[in-house]
Amino acid sequence: MATADVPLGLRLCRQAGWNQIESDWRRFLSMQPNGCFVAELDNEPVATTVTCLFGPVAWIAMVLVDVTARRKGVATSLLKHALEFLDNEGVESVRLDATAAGRPVYEELGFRPEYRLTRYEGTAPAKGQLSTVIPTASLLPQITAFDQRMTGTRREKMLVRLFEESPGEMRVLCPGDRLEGFVTARRGANATQIGPCVATHDAGPLLLSDALARWSGRRVFIDVPQDNSGAMTTVETSGLTAQRHFTRMCRGKRITDDPQAIWASSGPEKG
DSSP: OOGGGHHHHHHHHHTTTOOHHHHHHHHHHOOOTTTTEEEEEEEEEEEEEEEEETTTTEEEEEEEEGGGTTTTSSHHHHHHHHHHHHHHTOOOOEEEEEEEETTTHHTTTEEEEEEEEEEEEEEOOOOOOOBOOOEEEEEEEEHHHHHHHHHHOOOOOHHHHHHHHOOGOOEOOOOGOOEEEEEEEESSSSEEEEEEEEEOTTTHHHHHHHHHHTTTTSEEEEEEETTTTHHHHHHTTOOEEEEEEEEEEEESOOOOGGGGOOOOOOOOOOO
16 A cells, blocks of 8 residues: 555545544554555455554554445455565564454454454533643653553554644643653544543543543544443433444454443544
8 A cells, every 4th residue: 555545445435434534544554554455346445454563563444445345355355465565574472453344254263252342422511611631742651651561552652643633632631740641632523532641540431521621523533442430421421322333353362451441442443
């Protein structure tokens, strides 16, 4: 995949009703330019997928197939190609967030379920903002180290990119100069995606409430691990409702992460 293929990705997103916009596709290409792929059928581009390496852990996402090319083995062939690329890169663990329709395909390729997430949607309520802080670039190493401890994945290149794109959207809680969590958000075609939000038990509700307040009156999505009951309670009491579910899956070595510290996933693209 190259920059010239971004319009294809956008067309497939709109066809499927997905939330990603041009800046998302450009971020995928920037983060892993050799790991984003397009499939052709009869010499016509009809499908996409993107991968991203975070050290020994990789993510697969954006498996989209044109409606005219579905049920012809395109998605499976494209996924096998992506997995071959990741195997050649020496990746130990490959993860993804599967929809109900995609899960059987991934299981045939060796993926196993880890835990489920629920996407909540709705209009962000009008609540007062809290005492979060907009971090400076000098705080990013502390943020990425905290994230790695909680998620088991070195996601520095994603978090730095999200900060650089929208520095005012990233907020942190640092009581007593100790980082307790962070949250960010990004605009989408259908709604603002709030996340990732990674935090301690006490900081998570504050960070989510702050993010909702900043997007008050706007449609938002928040993807929450079902094992984090505190996060589910926070979004449900804010008036958001369950839209659909994802299954987080892994191929290879299992990752030691803490779903109860994940108050909002970054979305199916990167977990």
